[in-house]
Amino acid sequence: MLRFKGGIHPPYNKLTNKDSIEIAKLPIEVILPLRQHTGAPCEPLVKVRDHVKVGQKIADSEALVSAPIHASISGVVTDITDKLHPVLGICKAIVIESDGKVEWHSHHKSEDYSNIEVLKKIIRNAGIVGLGGAAFPTHIKLSPPPGKKIDTLILNGAECEPYLTCDHRLMLEKTKEIINGLLIIKKVLDAKEVFIGIENNKLDAVNSFNEVIVEKKIDIKVVSLPTKYPQGSEKQLIYALTGRKVPIGGLPLDVGVVVQNVQTAKAVYDAVVEHKPLIERVVTVTGAVKQPKNLLVKIGTPFKDLIEQCGGALGPIGKVINGGPMMGIAQSTDEVPIIKGTSGILVQLKDDVEKLNSQKEENCIRCGRCLDACPMFLMPTMISKYSENNMMDKADEFHAVDCFECGACAYICPSKIPLLKWIKKAKTEIMSKRKVAK
């Protein structure tokens, strides 16, 4: 096993790694944005005042890169309108008010599972997307373009984001289901080798996978990786497990690899074996809440419901973050819903946020820590300086667009320069310029 170069060691604060997954309370209302994935938004298939049942498809798209959306609770559609979205800001959403019952939509269960196309169709119709955060439609990932042969499948159990433990708990509690999901994916891809990569701060998960693998004599390699952020980033994980380097601007499939998140594998299992579409996921509600928890949550549940279920905050709230502290997005309100890609809700207290913001930004002292931390071997301080001075051509020369926004540079900077802010600005401007040029 190799070690990816760069990275940082933030305090991990895995407050909930010993807490079993709890089933969250049935929400009174769910908000289901029509875009919870990378790709084309869905069109609603229901109208206001329609009664929907759990698992009923309520929105879909004709576009290739998209994923349908299902009702996560049974009840009445009360609204189809623009709502706040934890990632996109604002997005059209279907609002369903619960009828308090858990009535499932009926499914067709007899399918020919030996047929790969059928499996892909099931996965698509279940609305499965990458549940690690990027939310790329899974059926597209499982359909490599002709000429690209996938020989290696990797299950990403690194969970390198501080605070988050949802994947960890799921690996412990649903080991067999995840392995079965992984084997279904392996079959679809016709992959030869299967790896499970887990950071070595979760050795219990490594053991539980190994137990099942030994017992069932399955050919899967479970690898414990050094605990280092961002170990769970696709390119870095692929390098650590296979030594292959994904070319810049390229995808894992360019080196014959597909990476899937643990929750995605579980969702595939649910779809194929349990005939359940993606309507719930495990979310870690953590940080400054009274009882941090791993909750099995209906997609569309508002953040505030879950914060409340964790006993509320420990004091006045400063930030509510969709995701973890490194890559998460700070929300303007706690009324946003959980979407397919939400792995955690991190609550930070007002005092702590103010303390962090009060740190004075100083001149770059050229210490080079950002260069050493960058897992993409970029030169963050150079890109940031050019971006700050609006020299986007120079920022482009320094490969600003290859940044995947892990935040390691801004975390480590002793001068407290918001490096990532400037790099993001450069990325946006360079990309829009390229689009115009095309």
Next chain:
Amino acid sequence: MSDELKEAMKRVYGGDKPAEYKSVGNDPKAKDLLKKIYGNAQLASKNLSNDEPKKITKEDAKKIEQDVLQELKKSEVTKKTGYHSKEKIELTTSVNPHIKNKENVNSIMWAVIISLLPALIAGVYFFGMRALWIILLGVVSASATEFIIVKLTKKDMTVMDGSAVITGLLLSLVLPPTVPLWVPVLGAIFSISIGKMIFGGLGHNIFNPALVGRTFLMASFPAIMTTWILPDGVAGATPLGLWKLQGIKTSYMQLFVGNIGGSIGETSAIALLIGAAFLLYKKVIDWRIPAGFIGAAAIFALAFRQDVLFHILAGGLLIGAFFMATDYVTSPLTRNGKLIFGIGCGFLTMIFRLFSGYPEGVMFAILLMNATTPLIDRFTKLKPFGYRKPAQ
């Protein structure tokens, strides 16, 4: 109707308006509310069962509404956290990451200052209280100069970041212990004003400020800057002077301990190495610059049949390699660049020692390499992970 009430009503009725009672499942908050409303737990649980929808009259509804409102007002959660309170909570939004490393410019600078303490103590031990006065004057003058310039240019105060203290300290440590007390003052003023602030302060200077000050003193007052004493106060030469002019070799033990002639902070190799170990352990400095510096000097010495260990331990090589060449601002950004920079320093030092009119060359070597830093940065520009040459 307030949002909280709306929500509470939803929990109780399953809708905004009093209508047919709907199940609230096992929501303890709703159960609790119903308990309060009906004043009877049994009745509450009966109402919670799904079997028979219960009609609620308008009067009932009003009473419930009031109770619910009161309940919410009392709620501890509301009071303590502002959660579910009337005022919208104001949340901060900013770009990720939402946590930051504890280390800052201050803590780095103070680590460097601490790392220089062994050398400072050794200098004062060998050369007496006068050495301490020189150091104090250097540090105070450097800080005062920065303070005044910042005030005059109306910029944010930067004296407390500790970098001016380092410049004053480093400058004093590389002065002979015999200099008149105005020398550290003048040197520090020059270091900070011309060496640093004129370029825009910390982070913008091209040359190591302490060495700029020392070069100025050396060029202006050569006699003062080359008058040496031995620790016992008797006039004498530095080990490099003895080697160059008289062919005398100082013993390794003396070079190691530091009871020899030389600048205040450069004579004791052991004191410098303790400080260097601290900086390396704390990851304040990268090993590449000192390794390149010392390695290149050793190879050069070997090639010219010189005493390798003598050249490493004598003169300013150690203080230069660990404390001056490693100055972030004036050395390259990349790891490869740092190695090249260190190697350049080592070779230049040995060229000056062997072929120039001076016995020592560390200062000039570092300053010359400072000038090449932008060039080295350009030639060692990093290639992204997975970089492939764009197809022509």
